[in-house]
Amino acid sequence: MFKEHTLNTTEIIDLIQKNTQIEVKASENSYDASIIVEPKDVLPVMKFLKLSRDLSFKVLSSHTAVHDGEDFKLFWNLLSYEHNLETTIESSVPVVSPQIQSVCKVWKAADWLERESYDLFGIQYIDHPDLRRIMLPEDWIGFPLRKDYQSPEGYQDIENSRSEIDKRFKP
């Protein structure tokens, strides 16, 4: 079931560019090699990655965002059990208007992963079937995993303050 030779990132990039005519490039990163895709091209590239015979990335292992300066970097970690392949797709959207195409149609696993990053980062996924908060309550204000997030004074009746003992313990 598993092939000996596994494709590396440059080969995958070649395949993408040959078949979809979309400009993608490899990222310079000290650890995982990743493929940088423009936000508007994410959906077609993903579709190709899943449906291509040579790659068949049928599994979306993880999807998350990183708040890095002015941008949200988005990462999709894809797996192909058939070819024992692993790759990372990277894209970035500006913090001021974080909008990107949802990949729910490609992988159903994206549903909850996108809901989570909507919940915690406030990234808007276009065409997501059910985009609402998942971890936090519906009436929560703000997106906690953004770097500029200030924890609220309280939520409903619950006050968010340090106890007297804590204050005495560590002023």
Place this chain on the structure above:
Amino acid sequence: MTSELKTEHITINMGPQHPSTHGVIRFVIKTDGEIIHECDPDVGYLHRGIEKIAESVTWQGFVPFTDRVDYLASMNANWAYCMAVEEMLGTEVPERAEYIRVIAGELNRISSHLVAIGAADMDMGAITPFVQLLREREYINDLLEMICGARLTYNYYSIGGVNYDLPEGFSIKVMGFLDHFEVAVEQMHRLVTYNQIFINRFANVAAVSPEMAMDYNFVGPNLRGSGVKYDVRRNKPYSIYDKLDFEIPIGTASVGTLGDCYDRYFVRVEEIRESVKILRQCLQQIPEGEIQAKVKNAIKPPVGHKYIRTETPRGDTGYFIYSDGKTSPSRLKIRTGSFTGMSIIPELARNIFIADLVAVIGSLDIVAPELDR
């Protein structure tokens, strides 16, 4: 029944406090009598913001928090995180430490599967096997307590090795325990796993096809229950797993359809047997030597991102770490098996009985803190 008879769906809250939701999870179910029409899982009751905490603690200081991600398999969670940081730093872990890690991790895998199996049994109303299996787990807790001093949240693995060496006579004790354990667990299977009532409850319920399993990113025993032979330990070997001889059990549809609850359950049963095999090999092969590589006190991995996957009891757990070269991670994302397993529930819980929903949750082995993090 005539078609004019007007019926109404009942909306029921299953949870957050419910005996079979395995923690604080809420399911809003719409039922027509006993048959579920719609099920909407509402998660997040145990969201503790561990990913946010990671942004404010040191790289080493985050290890105890990984314990709390999945309290049933703290060792494996430690392992995944430590491995990710080691790969980022390029640290070589000493061989003895790797063996110890495998021993502790597999013991922990057994104990986690025991709870998974036992809880599934208890959801089906068989309470005795649950308690008996927890008794076996208690022995494992005793063993793990011997090596690290804690029973649940171990914090045993450190970046670059393990914190303590094995105590004297540990392998003899583990061997003695395994001799007892294999027989005792086999007996519990005769008590419940092979029981016809139990099989009827689990077989043919909520079958997940291999395609669907991959689409929903099922991992670990759930994925293998659907017949996909993928195990990170074998397909992307880490640590010393490439030196060890063990099988990857997959669902065989022995009593029902492929990927039904019984298959998922039975893969765990088989995995316990494989873990026992691994443990015996490790205890025979374990070399002498160092247990901790030299790691600086204040580590600052260079800028970049790393995604690492390890096979924990609840499947392939992914740690995505983004470092900006500071003393704490800039972003740490934990993608857990329960999370992806849970997202399939709205699809599976259609036109099944309420009692089947309990079976589905039990067979998916969902741990609420891991789901919410």
Place this chain on the structure above:
Amino acid sequence: MNAYFNNIKNGIQTVFEGMSISLASFFVHPITIQYPEDDISSAEKLKETYKGQLGPMPENYRGILDVDLSICTACQLCVKACPIDCIVIDAVKCDKSKVQGTKSEKPAVKTRTCTRFDIHMGKCMFCALCTLACPTGAIVHTKVFEMNKYQLQDLVLSFVSEEEKEKAIKRDSELKVEAAAEKAAKAAKEAEKTEEEK
């Protein structure tokens, strides 16, 4: 039809097998430790009652924390290692052996003394990172695990008493005065020297 009879046969067989197992476990000795009555501190006693079914309390058991102040160097490594900041150390410079008397067999390593060493056990998560970080082994996990208190603030353990704190501060100021005096003397000497040279 075959399935029908198979179902009956398997049903009866497995139910009987199950019943034989549960009755067998009926005769096995329970493994419950009736905690306050059963002595769990000694391995021998446990062995007697439970015939090897229970492991003894291990040597590196992680109970509540204890600090041996006589060998503590107030280096703050445990404070830095603690991921939840439940340790607070204030220290002053002074020679320790004089403040604490000569009880300790080991000599004071450095001339720093804690004026406050507090651990909030209510927050502590027993991760042992502080004990691993400690270079002298001053902070250790004990085998004590019972710590019921009526109030949350009682869970804050203070290892330095008020007296010791005052002593240390006093000694510190004394030392400061001495040092200042020494300095002054030195300065005076040097001034003399320079004057002489002149």
Place this chain on the structure above:
Amino acid sequence: MNLLTDTLGMTEFWANVVIMLIVCTIVFAVFALMSGITSWAERRIAGRMQSRYGCNRVGPQGILQFVADAVKLILKEDLIPDGADRFLYKITPYLCLMGVLATLVVLPLGSRAMMVADLNVGVLYFISITSIVVIGILMAGWSSNNKWSLLGGMRSAAQIVSYEIPVAMSLLTPILIAGSLSVGDLLDSQGWLPWEWTAFQTPFSALAFFVFFIGSLAEGNRTPFDLPEAESELVSGFNTEYSGFRFAVFFMAEYGNVFLIGLSTTALFLGGPNLPGFLQGNPFLSVAVMMLKTIFIMFVVIWLRWTLPRFRIDQLMDLSWKYLLPCALIAFFGQSVFMLVAHQIPAITQITSIVVFIVFLLIMIKFIGRIRTNYKEQSIPVGLN
């Protein structure tokens, strides 16, 4: 009776009333005590089957635990949920208890003379009166204004109504043997030796015994048929909302049901209080024999509970309609044919019963062998210390 009419100068009517009250009190006291002790026994047995002790704090071996529980429950506040049907909610527990208690009228605590009333349609009465419990449980589920309770009540209704049928059908076999509907006659038709009991008379009566036992487990809402209160699915089913004394009454009815299963199985199938000829009529011995058998059956019921997983509602119905009902019918027709044959060749009755009993003994010997091996397997040392 004479004592009351002569010395106290009562009319016969009032004397009857007084005697009835006394008998009822005795039966109720025995019933309450038995259900209390059963709840204690269940917890102890469950404990030992799960490698723990069970309740052993109150009194010697924890025997007084049920008293403590009762006191606690009585002292608790009796909560009635908002929106509940107050009247139905209040009377329901007593209806349940009544259904269980009324059954005791036709079941002997000792010999035939020790029945409250030896009705000539005793078996019919027994079958019909046990159905009252359904109404109680259904009403409890409905009046609590709780969806889980409602589901529990509905399950219970479906379950008990469908298990009535195989139970009633299976009782036809002993009725055929005795040729009477009176429980007293049923007792008399059985001897004191095991192969003279109805259960081992013929293969068909053994089958009927089997069906009756399973059916009565289902009617008593015991595992593996405890769907109305399935704690992992319906939290606690029909009695979720009940607290305080009303819950205690439900509790008593539940454990009383276990007692009832034991009592009815013993009386109808396991030879009741019958003793060898020269001891016949000894009241103490007959009570002892009756109770011994009842307690054994109760132990089996508890033992089953801590062994088996629970059925699903559709499988429960399958078991009733597809498995038990055909079995009961086969038992009935088989017994009829057998009795026709036995009418021609009288010796066959004796031989069959002994053969059936020997087969039963062989099964038991194998079973005990399994218990021994399993015990040995469980005793393998762990060697942690």
